Amino acid sequence: MNEIRTLAERAKSASRRLAAADRSIKDEALRRIASRLRQEVDTIGRANARDTERARAAGMADAMVDRLAMGPKVVEATAQGVEHIVTLPDPVGSRSGMQQLPNGLLVGKQRLPLGVVAMVYESRPNVTIDAAALCIKSGNATLLRGGKEAKESNQALGEILKAALEDVGLPADAVQIIPPSDREGIRELVHLTGLVDLAIPRGGEGLIRFVTENARVPVVQHYKGVCHLFLDDGCDHAMAADLAVNSKAQRVSVCNSLECLLVHENEAETLLPLVVGRLQEEGVEVRGCPRTRQIVSTVEVAGDDDWGAEFLAKIIAVRVVPDLDGALEHVARYGSNHTDAICTESHRRAQRWLREVESSCVLVNASTRFNDGFQLGLGAEIGISTSKMHAYGPMGLEGLTAEKWVVLGQGQVRTS
Amino acid sequence: MNEIRTLAERAKSASRRLAAADRSIKDEALRRIASRLRQEVDTIGRANARDTERARAAGMADAMVDRLAMGPKVVEATAQGVEHIVTLPDPVGSRSGMQQLPNGLLVGKQRLPLGVVAMVYESRPNVTIDAAALCIKSGNATLLRGGKEAKESNQALGEILKAALEDVGLPADAVQIIPPSDREGIRELVHLTGLVDLAIPRGGEGLIRFVTENARVPVVQHYKGVCHLFLDDGCDHAMAADLAVNSKAQRVSVCNSLECLLVHENEAETLLPLVVGRLQEEGVEVRGCPRTRQIVSTVEVAGDDDWGAEFLAKIIAVRVVPDLDGALEHVARYGSNHTDAICTESHRRAQRWLREVESSCVLVNASTRFNDGFQLGLGAEIGISTSKMHAYGPMGLEGLTAEKWVVLGQGQVRTS
Numbered sequence: 153m154n155e156i157r158t159l160a161e162r163a164k165s166a167s168r169r170l171a172a173a174d175r176s177i178k179d180e181a182l183r184r185i186a187s188r189l190r191q192e193v194d195t196i197g198r199a200n201a202r203d204t205e206r207a208r209a210a211g212m213a214d215a216m217v218d219r220l221a222m223g224p225k226v227v228e229a230t231a232q233g234v235e236h237i238v239t240l241p242d243p244v245g246s247r248s249g250m251q252q253l254p255n256g257l258l259v260g261k262q263r264l265p266l267g268v269v270a271m272v273y274e275s276r277p278n279v280t281i282d283a284a285a286l287c288i289k290s291g292n293a294t295l296l297r298g299g300k301e302a303k304e305s306n307q308a309l310g311e312i313l314k315a316a317l318e319d320v321g322l323p324a325d326a327v328q329i330i331p332p333s334d335r336e337g338i339r340e341l342v343h344l345t346g347l348v349d350l351a352i353p354r355g356g357e358g359l360i361r362f363v364t365e366n367a368r369v370p371v372v373q374h375y376k377g378v379c380h381l382f383l384d385d386g387c388d389h390a391m392a393a394d395l396a397v398n399s400k401a402q403r404v405s406v407c408n409s410l411e412c413l414l415v416h417e418n419e420a421e422t423l424l425p426l427v428v429g430r431l432q433e434e435g436v437e438v439r440g441c442p443r444t445r446q447i448v449s450t451v452e453v454a455g456d457d458d459w460g461a462e463f464l465a466k467i468i469a470v471r472v473v474p475d476l477d478g479a480l481e482h483v484a485r486y487g488s489n490h491t492d493a494i495c496t497e498s499h500r501r502a503q504r505w506l507r508e509v510e511s512s513c514v515l516v517n518a519s520t521r522f523n524d525g526f527q528l529g530l531g532a533e534i535g536i537s538t539s540k541m542h543a544y545g546p547m548g549l550e551g552l553t554a555e556k557w558v559v560l561g562q563g564q565v566r567t568s
Numbered sequence: 569m570n571e572i573r574t575l576a577e578r579a580k581s582a583s584r585r586l587a588a589a590d591r592s593i594k595d596e597a598l599r600r601i602a603s604r605l606r607q608e609v610d611t612i613g614r615a616n617a618r619d620t621e622r623a624r625a626a627g628m629a630d631a632m633v634d635r636l637a638m639g640p641k642v643v644e645a646t647a648q649g650v651e652h653i654v655t656l657p658d659p660v661g662s663r664s665g666m667q668q669l670p671n672g673l674l675v676g677k678q679r680l681p682l683g684v685v686a687m688v689y690e691s692r693p694n695v696t697i698d699a700a701a702l703c704i705k706s707g708n709a710t711l712l713r714g715g716k717e718a719k720e721s722n723q724a725l726g727e728i729l730k731a732a733l734e735d736v737g738l739p740a741d742a743v744q745i746i747p748p749s750d751r752e753g754i755r756e757l758v759h760l761t762g763l764v765d766l767a768i769p770r771g772g773e774g775l776i777r778f779v780t781e782n783a784r785v786p787v788v789q790h791y792k793g794v795c796h797l798f799l800d801d802g803c804d805h806a807m808a809a810d811l812a813v814n815s816k817a818q819r820v821s822v823c824n825s826l827e828c829l830l831v832h833e834n835e836a837e838t839l840l841p842l843v844v845g846r847l848q849e850e851g852v853e854v855r856g857c858p859r860t861r862q863i864v865s866t867v868e869v870a871g872d873d874d875w876g877a878e879f880l881a882k883i884i885a886v887r888v889v890p891d892l893d894g895a896l897e898h899v900a901r902y903g904s905n906h907t908d909a910i911c912t913e914s915h916r917r918a919q920r921w922l923r924e925v926e927s928s929c930v931l932v933n934a935s936t937r938f939n940d941g942f943q944l945g946l947g948a949e950i951g952i953s954t955s956k957m958h959a960y961g962p963m964g965l966e967g968l969t970a971e972k973w974v975v976l977g978q979g980q981v982r983t984s
Contacts, residue, residue: 267956518979
């Protein structure tokens with residue numbers, strides 16, 4: 153227990169040096185990480201093989217073992233990801249909104265790193281490098297607490313990160329791997345108010361809930377994506393079908409894929425056969441409300457559990473709703489504040505959707521798959537936040553910083 | 569216990585209607601609050617008298633009873649504060665950063681209310697009105713949990729708030745007074761993930777710590793202000809003395825008043841007699857480090873507890889430091905991330921101060937007393953946040969909102 157506090161104290165101390173570091177030094181550290189990853193591809197491979205062998209022996213499912221694997225291709229892609237972060241602007245120190253007040257003070261805001269970011273994650277070891285690179289670039293020290301299953305891989309990657317920081321004269325303590333133990337270790341980590349500025353859990357619902365319920369430090373959640381698409385009265389049918397198919401089937405295992413289609417009852421009779429047919433052609437199992445099944449007989453029954461479900465599979469729930477208000481009600485009740493789209497030709501209803509759906513990303517006539525840091529132009533992301541506070545939606549370098557007020561005077565004092 | 573959940577569920581439901589409400593309706597609700605406050609000044613006075621009598625009978629100190637009092641003058645000032653909020657811009661729905669991507673999507677951010685804000689506060693009953701008015705204007709439903717000592721006053725103010733909302737057709741559940749019970753009630757309130765979007769504790773250190781340690785919902789802390797002023801090598805002595813006196817003595821009981829003066833050793837011998845003399849003329853007790861006491865013999869001994877102390881009184885700690893790094897070290901160790909100023913003529917050291925001090929407000933050649941929502945041009949504030957996440961420093965209407973991503977397309981789908 154006390155060991156984790158000691159690591160966090162060292163991170164806090166290192167965070168001050170990292171916060172003051174110029175972009176050129178941080179970028180050079182990232183380049184060293186990329187080149188060391190390539191140099192050490194065999195070392196990483198051997199450590200990773202020990203993890204995957206242990207996982208297989210313990211009976212882990214093949215799909216999970218795949219997510220754990222870090223062979224030469226994944227290492228190269230990870231190195232390229234780090235090099236891409238080099239090209240992104242450094243948010244730290246940037247000022248905005250500077251304006252002069254009547255008393256001559258020039259006031260505005262300046263970006264600063266958050267300080268110490270604790271990542272708590274599972275499975276994929278390349279998260280260790282992605283998260284460390286984003287934190288270094290944004291001037292944050294980081295405590296990386298990966299899962300037991302990737303223990304040896306994460307340890308090997310941690311050595312590379314430390315060596316790269318030392319190469320450029322930054323404190324090695326700016327990135328620290330916390331050895332996975334039990335959940336008590338996570339609890340200790342997220343209790344460290346004054347040392348840890350932000351905790352980011354990434355993984356299954358159980359892990360995210362555990363961190364949220366036990367944290368005393370701020371948490372940004374990257375929670376499940378129960379994404380909706382509403383096909384409005386008078387929408388373009390060809391566009392509606394294209395958006396439904398792309399949102400659902402372009403990639404099914406990701407948080408911004410579609411889970412529930414809502415159809416205006418005025419369009420249902422003509423639009424549902426088209427859309428359901430296109431989805432079924434893609435191998436998607438369609439589960440519908442009674443009205444949907446009246447119109448298309450091949451649709452399965454949607455049970456109560458299917459509304460609000462995150463299938464992450466070739467399954468979709470379809471419901472006919474009376475109007476926009478019915479769609480808004482459904483999203484407010486069953487959505488997860490992730491991504492919700494409308495397909496409409498109505499300006500008024502598009503504006504209402506944008507205003508009244510409170511999700512992290514609201515779209516008009518576009519695929520839900522666009523809620524992604526790369527697609528929205530952030531250049532990189534540490535995850536997609538479903539917490540309204542601070543960063544909402546894709547969280548990039550700017551999301552890893554805060555803004556303080558700066559006041560530039562010539563000796564001004566207050567008189568009232 | 570279940571009663572609080574029921575109130576929160578009603579608040580959540582009301583928050584959707586408030587989020588969709590136009591500015592004109594919200595402003596009209598505020599005008600009604602102001603006029604009803606004036607109409608009901610006697611009712612408020614009678615309820616308040618019962619609170620203050622009970623407090624006196626229980627032996628509450630006069631200064632505390634004063635903070636509890638809500639006579640006609642306080643009611644009028646509160647009503648004027650609400651009318652001032654009418655004049656401020658409505659942040660909800662404002663869009664920023666809209667830009668077109670190569671695929672033709674127009675993407676940017678749009679402000680939305682946080683949803684349900686839980687205020688947990690002590691003593692001054694006018695906070696009930698101030699907080700409710702800021703939350704209504706920013707489209708948030710609010711749960712107001714004041715202290716036992718102001719129970720009857722808060723109940724009377726709650727009736728006025730509900731009546732004003734009903735006057736304009738907004739749901740009365742958008743503002744709800746939670747009857748004060750024990751701290752278990754607060755714990756229940758800040759455990760309501762999915763119903764409460766933000767908890768704001770305002771009061772003593774014990775209350776803030778209790779909320780932070782027990783919350784499962786996000787918390788923005790308005791913590792203590794241990795503010796520093798560093799008088800740099802080569803600074804203007806007259807300006808240094810004016811800033812020290814104004815920061816410390818203009819008003820001593822507030823969080824942005826000065827608690828510790830740091831003096832560069834090259835200036836100490838000539839500057840300290842001037843500054844200490846000016847502070848002593850204002851009746852301030854000066855407690856110094858050994859070097860300070862060598863230079864000015866009338867200075868008291870500063871004990872270990874005086875560094876990092878929030879005196880909120882006519883007391884100041886003074887320390888001679890070897891250089892800027894010494895000052896930065898002291899602030900990093902003893903500061904509270906509230907407000908820290910430098911008095912300097914050096915551009916390079918001013919820039920380092922702005923960059924390396926991580927407090928919510930960093931100032932060059934200006935009084936610490938300027939870290940205030942009104943002084944910095946926000947128009948109003950719900951408090952000064954010392955939590956880096958989300959809103960840092962004075963938190964106004966914008967701080968009570970979040971930003972979601974909006975994506976406007978013409979049928980775009982993802983191809984990779």
